[in-house]
Amino acid sequence: MDSNSKIKCSLGVFAYNEAENIIPLLEALVNQKLEKVEIEEIIVVSSGSTDGTDELVTQFAETHPQVRLIRQAKREGKSSAINLFIKEAKSDILVVISGDVIPAPTTIEKLVSTFEDLTIGATGGRPIPVNDDKSFMGFAVHLLWRLHHRMALISPKLGEMIAFRKVMDSIPSDSAVDEASIEAIVQSQGYKLKYIPDAIIKNKGPLNLKDFIKQRRRIQNGHLWLKKKQNYEVSSQDMGTLVKVVLKEIREYPSTAFKVIAVMALEAFCRLLGSFDFYVKKKNPFTWDIARSTKNLHH
Template identity: 70%
Template sequence: MEKIKCSVGIFAHNEAGNIIPLLEAIVNQELRETEISEIIVVSSASTDGTDQLVSSFAETHKNVKLLTQPKREGKSSAINLFLANAQEDIAVIISADVIPAQQTIEKLVSAFKNPVIGATGGRPVPVNEESNYLGYIVHLLWRLHHRMALIYPKLGEMIAFRKVMDSIPKDSAVDEASIEAIIREKGLKLKYIPSAIIKNKGAENLADHIKQRRRIQNGHLWLKAHQHYKVVSQDSGILLKVVLQELKEKPQTFFKLAGAILLEVYCRLLGSWDYYVKGKNPFAWEIARSTKDLNQPKRERK
C-alpha cells in the first residue's frame, strides 16, 4: 500500500524550552500508512536560542528545515510561509508549545484515505493540575471542546488538512478555524479523531487565561465577519447541551462550573468589546507565558 505523505509545519516564537522535545516527538512518531516527508519549523523573531536549537537538530535530521521571519507577523502569516514551501498535498500544522502522542500524526493523516475528508483534528489534553481552580477551568474547557467536537467537528492545537489553498487570511487570529472555513467552502468534511492526543498547557494565572480567552473571542468574531464562518463554540444551543452533559456527569462540580461559565462570559464580553468598540484584531497576539512550561514535572493524575 502506498503511504500518504505529509509535510509538517511547526510555528515558534521563543520556544527554546519545548522545541527539541516536540521535534523528537515528531521524528519518533509511530507510522504505518503515513510518511513524514519534511518538517518545516517557522520561527518568528525568536531571540531565546530557538533557531540555533532547530539548526543543530537539523544537522542530524535531514528532513528538518528552518525558516525564519525577522519580525512577528502572526501565526497565520507563518502558516502561509509554510504553505508556500511545503511539498506535499497533505499538511500538518502544530504550535511549538504542544507535544503529540506517538500515533497522533498517523491517526490524523491516515484519515485522508477517504477522499471526502478535508481536515482532521485530535484531542488536546492539558497537563495542568486540576487541584486548583484555574486548573479545573482549563480541563473543563477542553472537556467541553471534546464534547462539542463529538457533535460537530471542531479542530484545534494540531490539525492536518488537504492543501487546497495557497494561503489563509493573514489577519486571522484563529488560524485553525480559518482553515476549517476554507475546507468547508471547498465542499470537504472535517473529522475529529479523539484518540489522536495532543498534550498542551493552559494558563496558570488568571491574567494569562483572560488574555487567551479574550483574544479567541475577538478572533471568532473577526472570522464570522470576514470568512462568514461560525465555529461550533459560538453556537449557544450546542454549548448548553455540552454544559448539561458535563453537569450530569459531574453534578458535584455545580458551583465550580457556574463560576467557570461566568468567567468565560466575562472574557467573551471583553473580546466583543475589543472587536466591536476598539476595532482590535490581535492576529499577532501577546504571548501568555504561563502556558509554555509544558515539560515541567507533574504529579501523576489518576
C-alpha cells in the same frame, strides 16, 4: 506497505521563543509511529525568536535532515507564518502544529491516515492539558478542553494541531484563529471535517487568571473577526450546543457544578471583553501578546 502507497505529509511547526519545548516537540515528531503515513519534511517557522529557539532547531536539523528552519525576521502573526509553510511545503497533506504542544506517538498517523477517505478535507485531534486540575485555574483549563471535546463530537471543531488538504495557496494573514480559518476554507471547497478523539495532543493552559483572560478574550475577538470576514462560525460560538455540553458535564460530575458555573461566568466575561475589543476598539489580535504561563510543558 511500500513508500509509494503511503500518504505523504509535510509538518509545519510554528514557534516564537519556544526554546523550552522545541526539542521535545521535534523529538516527538521524528519518533512518531507510522504505518500508512510518511512524513516528507518538518518545517519549523520561527517568527522573531530571541531565546535560542533558532539555534536549537539548526542544531537538531544537522542530525535530522528532514527538519529545516525558516526564519521570519519579526512576528507577523501565526497565520502569516502558516502561509510561508503552505508555500514551501512539498506534500498535498499539511499538518499545522503549535510550538508549545507535544503529540502522542500515534497522533500523526491517526490524523493523516484518515485522508484515505477522499471526502475528508481536514482532521483534528484531542488536546489534553498537563495542568494540575486541583487548582481553580487548572480545573478551568481542563473543563474548557473537555467541553471542546464534547462539542467536537457533535460538530467537528479542530484546534491546537490540524491536518488538511492543500486546497488553498494561503489563509487570511490577519486571522487570529488560524485553525478555524483553515476549517472555513476546507468546508467552502465541499470537504468534510473529522474530529479524531484518540489523536492526543498534550498542551498547557494558563496558570493564572491574567493569562486566562488574555487568551480567552483574544480567541473570542478572533472568532468574531472570522464570522465577519469568512462568514464562518465554530461550534463553540453556538449557544445551544454550549448549553447542551455544559449541562451534560454537570450531570456527569454533579459535585463540580458550582465550579463549572464559576468557570462559565468567567468565560462569559472574557467573551464580553473580546466582543468589546472587536466592536468598540476595532482590534484584531493576529499578532497577540503571549500568555507566558502556557509555555514549558513538563512532560
